[in-house]
Amino acid sequence: MSINKFLLISIDCWRYDALSRTNPSFNTPKFDLLTKDYSLAEKFFVAAPATRPSHTSYFTGLYPFEHGVYGQTYLKMFEGIPNLFQLFADAGYHITGRSERAEVFRFLDYESFITPVDPNAKAQQLGSLEDMMHHLKQPSETPQFCFLHFWYTHGGYGMSGIPGAPSLGLLVNKGRMDEALRFYYAAATHILEFKLVEILKQLDLSEWTVFIFGDHGEGICEEIIDHGHTLNQNVLHVPLLAHIPNVDKLDFPTAPISAIDLFPTITKLAGIETDYQGYGQDLLSPSEIDDNRLVLSELDSLYGIGFLSQKNLEMPHHRVTSRISVDNKEISRYSDGVRLWSLTDGEYMYREDEQTGEFVFRHIMSGEDTTCEDPDRFRDTYDEILMNSNYQHLQAQSSTPEEKKILEGRLRNLGYIE
Numbered sequence: 001m002s003i004n005k006f007l008l009i010s011i012d013c014w015r016y017d018a019l020s021r022t023n024p025s026f027n028t029p030k031f032d033l034l035t036k037d038y039s040l041a042e043k044f045f046v047a048a049p050a051t052r053p054s055h056t057s058y059f060t061g062l063y064p065f066e067h068g069v070y071g072q073t074y075l076k077m078f079e080g081i082p083n084l085f086q087l088f089a090d091a092g093y094h095i096t097g098r099s100e101r102a103e104v105f106r107f108l109d110y111e112s113f114i115t116p117v118d119p120n121a122k123a124q125q126l127g128s129l130e131d132m133m134h135h136l137k138q139p140s141e142t143p144q145f146c147f148l149h150f151w152y153t154h155g156g157y158g159m160s161g162i163p164g165a166p167s168l169g170l171l172v173n174k175g176r177m178d179e180a181l182r183f184y185y186a187a188a189t190h191i192l193e194f195k196l197v198e199i200l201k202q203l204d205l206s207e208w209t210v211f212i213f214g215d216h217g218e219g220i221c222e223e224i225i226d227h228g229h230t231l232n233q234n235v236l237h238v239p240l241l242a243h244i245p246n247v248d249k250l251d252f253p254t255a256p257i258s259a260i261d262l263f264p265t266i267t268k269l270a271g272i273e274t275d276y277q278g279y280g281q282d283l284l285s286p287s288e289i290d291d292n293r294l295v296l297s298e299l300d301s302l303y304g305i306g307f308l309s310q311k312n313l314e315m316p317h318h319r320v321t322s323r324i325s326v327d328n329k330e331i332s333r334y335s336d337g338v339r340l341w342s343l344t345d346g347e348y349m350y351r352e353d354e355q356t357g358e359f360v361f362r363h364i365m366s367g368e369d370t371t372c373e374d375p376d377r378f379r380d381t382y383d384e385i386l387m388n389s390n391y392q393h394l395q396a397q398s399s400t401p402e403e404k405k406i407l408e409g410r411l412r413n414l415g416y417i418e
Contacts, residue, residue, distance in 0.1 A: 003245060003269045004093075004143035005208045007136075008084075008262075009199075010058070011191055012101075012154040013227060015217025016237045018188035026185060031192040034200045036209070039250035041240040043346035045295050046216050046259045049154075049227045051104050053298075054215040054259060055149075059083040059110055061263025061280040063296055066391040068323055070300035070339075072228060072307050073108045073331070076323045078394040082274055084266065085113040091272050096135040099149035100124040103369035105314050107320050114147065124151050129198055140207065148199070150191045153218075155226075157187035169225045173387060180220050186396060206245055209269060211262060214238030221367065228305035230343040231351045233364045236297050242283075244269065253286035256346035258295040269332040277390035294343040294381050302337035343378045350378040 012205050019028040047057035050072035053064045060081050061066045068078035086109070089095050097114035101124070105111045118127025137400050138144055152158050159165040173181040177294050196212070203210070217235045227235045240257075242250050260280035268282050279296075303324055321328045342351040344364065350372060352359040361372030372378075386392075410416045 003209050005226070006145045006266060006270065007203070007208055007210045008023060008058075009196065009212040010046045010055065010147070010149045010267075011188070012149065012215055013147040013218040014191075014214030015174055016239055018185060019192075019239050022239070026189070028189055028193040031200075034197060035212070035243075037248075038212070038241040038243045039252065041242070041252045041257055042239040043252075043254075043256040044213070044238060044258075045236050045256055045297060045344055046214065046238055047295075047297055049216045049231060049297070049299055050305065051215050052099075052108065053106070056083075058151075058213075058215070058259050058262055059085065061260045061276055061278045062391060063260060063261075063279065063385070063389075064298045065386065066278065066298070066302065066389055068394065069104055069108070070200075070298065070323075071303060072301070072305050073334075074300070074323045075312075075320045075331075077109050078323075078391075081109070081394070082276075082389075083110045083137045083144065084263065085110040085147070087272055087274065088143075088266065088270070089113070091143070093145045093268070094138050094144040096132070096144065096146040098132050098147070100127075100151035101138050101149070101154075103306070104151075104308060106313060111374055114149070116285050117148070120284045126156070129195065133199065133202060136203070140204075144352055147159075149215075150195060152191055153184070154342060157183045158190060159183060168220070168321065172220060172222070172225050177220065180225075184218060184220055193266060201282070205243060208243070209245065209266075210241075210242040210243040212239070213259070213262075228299075228301065228340070229318075231297055231299050231340050231349075233362060235365055236342065236344070236349070237301070238263075244284075247284075250283065251286050251290040252283065253291075253293075254290050254346075255291050255293040256295045256344055257281070257283065257289075269337045279385065279389075285367055292345075294345055296382070297342045297344070299338065299340040301334055302339060303331055303403075304334040304337065322410075341382055343381055350375065352379070352382075 017023040020028055022034050046054045048054045048064050052072050053069040056069045058069050066072050067081055095113055098117045099114050100117050102114050102116050105114050117124050117132055121127030168180045171215050218227050219225050219232050219234050219237050222231050224232045261283050264276055265283040266282045318324050324331055339354040342349050349362050349364055359375055360369055362369050
């Protein structure tokens with residue numbers, strides 16, 4: 001089966017309960033009608049809790065430790081990694097990449113493929129969808145690969161400029177969680193019911209494969225308010241809606257699935273040959289996915305969690321001399337930075353601090369911590385993922401002395417060096 005029209009829609013901060021199928025109080029009747037035949041993955045997890053590393057995992061099929069964008073403020077990817085935009089462009093596809101915050105992808109290999117949703121608007125949330133839809137409406141025989149990224153659900157959830165708008169963090173800290181969630185749900189409703197409806201209703205679904213997903217979720221809970229500081233179930237567990245022509249119902253596996261699975265699934269659907277050797281699985285072959293699979297998520301905030309500063313956005317490309325250096329000088333460390341990893345079986349999440357060894361074991365849906373009888377099971381699996389990666393050789397690429405120390409420490413922990 002070869003399909004020649006693909007639409008990937010990413011909703012920033014879209015967590016699992018911001019959807020009527022998972023939350024009966026969520027009211028999006030038009031979106032629900034348009035997507036009633038879409039398949040929902042109930043155990044879908046992102047590889048990182050931040051926009052840059054998460055999207056890079058979607059587009060390469062690799063975990064952050066494999067593609068090099070460990071965290072939000074890492075500047076570049078490892079060199080020589082194929083990404084979906086370049087693969088589809090090389091295969092002759094018409095490429096459309098639009099984002100409400102296109103600058104968040106600066107310095108990444110696929111940056112040049114992504115432009116603002118409305119190039120004529122200063123504020124993208126006020127922009128028109130017409131120009132973008134014009135690019136989507138190519139002749140039927142034209143193969144297309146399209147990526148759309150919506151940012152309105154990020155940060156203040158559309159409350160910027162509203163007089164008297166409350167601080168979401170203050171609401172959460174005062175125990176007014178439901179009130180904070182109302183603002184978040186309103187922003188998610190705005191994207192689904194108004195923007196996506198206007199896009200999806202104009203597509204001929206007999207021609208288009210569509211994936212709608214979150215790049216990460218949002219905390220809005222006692223442990224974390226936003227998304228960049230720790231690996232929390234609200235941040236890692238996101239919706240994935242899928243429509244594939246001539247596939248009545250995508251039979252998702254009982255095992256958890258990961259953002260990295262979209263890369264091999266999409267390239268196979270398109271009939272594009274790649275030398276992919278990552279951990280991603282083809283979702284069209286669920287029987288081949290191990291029921292005991294554990295999927296990995298990573299957070300590295302050693303260099304901070306913010307990226308969208310004027311200093312970063314206006315810096316010429318040639319000054320970025322490695323993933324964490326500018327003009328061959330390492331960027332500033334973040335004093336509260338952490339390096340965390342988690343593994344989930346879809347029901348429970350194990351999270352460990354790589355630097356201290358402290359861990360939590362938590363039920364995904366309830367958020368309740370519980371006793372982990374065998375943490376070594378997860379530690380061994382994590383070590384196996386690191387050791388068996390076919391992209392280990394990239395970790396020494398373009399490394400500063402500080403990065404080499406980090407790599408040596410990781411290899412020492414795994415027993416590769418004394």
